[in-house]
Amino acid sequence: MRTHACAGRRCGAGCGRPRCTGRGCRMIGRRGLLGASLAAPLLARSGTARAHAFPDRPIRYVCPFPPGATNDNVSRSMARALAPRLGVAVVVENKAGAGGAVGTRLVAESRPDGHTLLNASAGNLTIAPHLSNVGYDPLRDLAPIASAGEAYxxxxxxxxxxxxxxxxxxxxxxxxxxxxxxxxxxxxxxxxxxxxxxxxxxxxxxxxxxxxxxxxxxxxxxxxxxxxxxxxxxxxxxxxxxxxxxxxxGPDRWDAFPDLPTLAELGIGRDWPGSGWFGLFAPAGTPAAVIQRLNRDFNDSLAEPEVAAALRRFGLRPEAITPQELGRRVAADHAAVGAALHRLRIA
The missing domain is CATH 3.40.190.10 (Periplasmic binding protein-like II)
Known part of the structure; x- marks a missing residue:
């Protein structure tokens, strides 16, 4: 069986049609049909893989505070470090308002594909949700990825x-x-x-x-x-x-100010809830493979001397942890802060 799509008087491809010139003639025999049928699933799978490749476009790195804030400084340092590792642009967007709740909600409601990320701080995940209707649940609507470290x-x-x-x-x-x-x-x-x-x-x-x-x-x-x-x-x-x-x-004396005592040394704040950490989060439902890729690249970036030095200038102690460890930290701080706010009659 042969099929063709030729037109003309004489077919140079031998299709037998008297008016075929051979120009544009597509002859497919049994072997050609069999090969095409076997290749189709492979091509389909290849197309699917390309469609789900990560990342396949620039990443929005949302800072929920204005330019110049510590969160903003951390966001820009990590965005510069992540871009060459991910192979795409990582663009910081400042979405400030409501103690960080505006930008956090934007990320929580975004498509969970890893292309919209949040540089969160303890405040907008463990404090703000207790004080007002922020429109997101930090323990349900966001997926923890990595921590930039504890902040002094x-x-x-x-x-x-x-x-x-x-x-x-x-x-x-x-x-x-x-x-x-x-x-x-x-x-x-x-x-x-x-x-x-x-x-x-x-x-x-x-x-x-x-x-x-x-x-x-x-x-x-x-x-x-x-x-x-x-x-x-x-x-x-x-x-x-x-x-x-x-x-x-902070957890100990800040090496940038070694002569200053910590509050704990002065007998203050030993039982204060919540720590000053900064972390990377994605919308809940982001694929596990994407979370792991981002965690690996983020933690590898923390090991770069230039990145670590920049974070220390902003008052952080860089710390590479797993998504699970970050998730447990958020849950513990959220509960402790809620109890403290109730005691202080702020919430």
Whole structure:
């Protein structure tokens, strides 16, 4: 059996049609049909594999805070490191608002294919969901991928504040109830919770002043409009002498400020819930193979000296962990923070 699609007078391909010229004649014999039928499934599978290849287009790397915030700095460092490993552009998008909830919800509602990722911090996953209807469940709607590490923070004040130690700060605040205020990256941010915890443990009243990100918050303290901030973003201003650091908050002393005591050394904050970590997340339902690929490339990036050095400048201690370990950390912090907010009557 032979089929053809020729046209013309004489067929040079030997199809036997008197008007065939052979130009464009497609002759398929039994062997050709058999070969085509065997190849079809392979071609179909090959096309499917290409359609599901990851990544197959640029990746949106969502930072849920404004430019200049610590989250933004971490996002841009990791985006630059990931791009050559993934072979596509990794584009940071700032989607700020509601203490990080706006950008987080955008990612939670995105297509779960690994091409829209979130650079989350503890605040928008373990604090903000307890304070308002953020539109997402951090334990159900997001898939943990990797951690950029634990974050240190500085407890810093404007030089006009009459305190050169935590003891003097607490004494000043007690003598002047309701006078001391503290800026943060917004309601539900880590700085918000820590300021409330400090006031509670110190036995004084303090006014929370929320900003749409840590950059405007620290600038307000530097300008003297606010008195206090608890955030790693204060580090450059402390080095420049525009702010005075009283202590650090973290798992141990911050090597960038080795002479500053930790709050724990001063007997403060030992039982504070939640840690200051930053992590990479995807929408729930993202394929396991994609999660593993991103985890591997992210952790490999943390091992690069330039990346690790950049993260340390932003106040992080780089830490490579598994998606499962990050998921357990989020769940534990979410529960502990919820209990603390209820005790403080914030939630």
């Amino acid at each position: 923070s500085l407890i810093a004040v404007h030089p006009a504040v009459p305190a050169r130690s935590m003891a003097e700060l607490v004494a000043f605040a007690r003598r002047n109830p309701g006078v001391l205020n503290y800026g943060s990256a917004g309601i539900g941010s880590a700085g918000h919770l820590r300021g409330a915890l400090l006031a509670d443990e110190g036995g004084f009243e303090a006014v929370h002043v929320p900003f749409p990100g840590s950059a405007p918050a620290v600038n307000s303290v530097a300008a003297g409009d606010c008195h206090l901030i608890i955030d790693p973003i204060a580090a450059p201003l402390v080095r420049d002498g525009r702010l005075r650091a009283l202590a650090t908050l």
